[in-house]
Amino acid sequence: MNQWKNFSKGFFKDNPVFVLFLGLCPTLGVTTSAFNGLGMGLATTFVLVMSNLVVSIIKSQIPDKVRIPSFIVIIASFVTIVELVMQAYLPSLFEQLGLFIPLIVVNCLVLGRSEAFASKNNVGSAIIDGLGMGLGFAMALTILGGVREILGSGSIFGFKFIEGDGMLVFVLAPGAFIALGYLIVLINKINQKTA
């Protein structure tokens, strides 16, 4: 397969959030600001690349019947690494993301890529797939976080450009659903035009 296509599919055509609707819990839960979205996206990218790498290396050793539990153990190990590293070096981000860091384990995106891609392809393609999908996920989270931050608190990446509070509802729970809904409409429109 063309490696560039393999890498770039995660951004638009098969974007995990906007098109495939995978990994929606962290998408909605942590995107109160662009920075949080980016942090979560990069943490997930790391787990995705590493678990894709390991799964594609040992895919022939894993018996078919226990492959899902094996994948989960591999993913959970890398999630634990992320958890400990982030707690040590980025304690404020760790605090913000909270529960959603251990919940990367049950992000359907990560398990989905292990099952659908890494267990069938060679190491190189698996890494590129993980990187593309992960960065596509990070991009989606940053955009959603950015939109919510701009509308909700009038700032972007923490830089305030409007005085006052903005529309507070976008920082709260309902705003997450509504903002994501309308972003998907926008992506649908763009995909319809280009298709």
Added chain:
Amino acid sequence: MEYIIIIISAIFVNNIVLAQFLGICPFIGVSSKVETSVGMTGAVTFVMVIATIVTYLLQNYVLVPLGITFMQTITFILVIASLVQLVEIMLKKVSPSLYQALGIFLPLITTNCAVLGVAILAVQKDYNLLESVVFAIANAIGFGLALITFAGLREHMDMVNIPKAMKGVPIAFVVAGLLALAFMGFAGLV
């Protein structure tokens, strides 16, 4: 009294789906019919309560005494995955009719972050065993309430004329947003 506070706050104020964003995948995925939502709620309640009890015991009698709490994520997810398998096998033997009703939903629950989320939250909040069980049941009810209400709304939405680009998931998100807005009215109740 504190049990009532746990129940009210888990069902209404901090609704697991609409305020904490856990279990969004089944919330969007299985909520197109009221009937399937009821089935899903049953399966989730079952697994959530058992998983919370087992993970509570593991946390307090294995992980903490051995000083390996950093293994929490791995142990909990393994417990939940095997528990789902176990429940599936047992249900098949004990109550075939219930198995028939819940059957297809059970495998989906392993990747339902609500189950792992509630197990971890119960530990983080330092609940004792009884409080953890009450917390799990209340969260399961909250999950069911959100899911079934939402399914009812979506059944009505099928009959409405919606712009093409908004059909399906996008309009579902906007409706979920409005539902979350309604649930915000409960804030301050506890």
